[in-house]
Amino acid sequence: MEYQKILNQIEAELTAKQSTGQVASYIPELSKISSKKLGVHLYCINSGHYNFGDSTERFSIQSISKVFALTKAMSLLDDELFERVDVEPSGDPFNSLVQLEYEQGIPRNPFINAGALVISDILISLLDNPKEDFLRFIQSIAHNDSIKINNEVYESEKKYSHRNAALLNLMKSFRNIKNDIEVVLDFYIFQCAIEMSCEELSIAFMIYANQGKTLSDGHQVLAPRKIKRINAIMQTCGFYDEAGEFSFRVGLPGKSGVGGGIAAIHPGQYTVTVWSPPLNPKGNSELGMYALERLTTLTGLSIF
Numbered sequence: 001m002e003y004q005k006i007l008n009q010i011e012a013e014l015t016a017k018q019s020t021g022q023v024a025s026y027i028p029e030l031s032k033i034s035s036k037k038l039g040v041h042l043y044c045i046n047s048g049h050y051n052f053g054d055s056t057e058r059f060s061i062q063s064i065s066k067v068f069a070l071t072k073a074m075s076l077l078d079d080e081l082f083e084r085v086d087v088e089p090s091g092d093p094f095n096s097l098v099q100l101e102y103e104q105g106i107p108r109n110p111f112i113n114a115g116a117l118v119i120s121d122i123l124i125s126l127l128d129n130p131k132e133d134f135l136r137f138i139q140s141i142a143h144n145d146s147i148k149i150n151n152e153v154y155e156s157e158k159k160y161s162h163r164n165a166a167l168l169n170l171m172k173s174f175r176n177i178k179n180d181i182e183v184v185l186d187f188y189i190f191q192c193a194i195e196m197s198c199e200e201l202s203i204a205f206m207i208y209a210n211q212g213k214t215l216s217d218g219h220q221v222l223a224p225r226k227i228k229r230i231n232a233i234m235q236t237c238g239f240y241d242e243a244g245e246f247s248f249r250v251g252l253p254g255k256s257g258v259g260g261g262i263a264a265i266h267p268g269q270y271t272v273t274v275w276s277p278p279l280n281p282k283g284n285s286e287l288g289m290y291a292l293e294r295l296t297t298l299t300g301l302s303i304f
């Protein structure tokens, strides 16, 4: 397949397209990013790397980090993890409080904020040096020791985290948070402030497309049965309250973040990451979704 030719066509289509999306501004530091940034990196198991645009420039991965955090937690725990967080799509915005109240503090899934905060709590309880160990985990699956957080984004989100603090307080009242709220919030904001490029995310996401193994050295990071579950959660819960629409249009498991990134996978075939900061009203990268829809259409390679 002529992947680079297909990417070039997608680039031409995206450049001609007028985006109506808005760059996230509720974390003030994120609003400083140019809305014109655009990059794609496709990493195929059989034929290697293809890309265009700003694919090597790092951006704030935000909620894409929730996939890595779940992976780390599932490497340390078995099914007992899912007593504290469910695996159902929420159909509500990512930072919504309402379901938590009537579902007794058990978040719908690990990719909405409430669920990710429970995963943060679990990692804090289980890791010796939570921040260092978690960053080290991402560096190892991305094969890149220079990956780090953006301090400005970290400080910026710290000033505007009232809603995440509310989620933590509510869950603590239901005894589903064990550590101090401030400590959990700090770890969660740290993980969201990690910066990676499309290329680095595509390399790190290869474990989800390759049965839990890195491609370069074949290291088994997580058992295939656990990878299957993470992919299922990405498919059903990876795109806020637009997971159905993403499945319908693109047909791949993936995860988006409010920094404008989307990382997606085709098991046994490829990983792909897109970055375009303007978000649609549901919080997903508008051009990112379009690019991935065109990729699965033009290659004929979606999971359906």
Ligand code: GLU
Residues within 6 Å of the ligand: 061, 062, 063, 064, 094, 095, 113, 157, 164, 189, 192, 256, 257, 258, 259
């Ligand atoms: N740090 C962001 C928040 O909690 C992440 C949101 C996202 O990317 O979905 O609001």
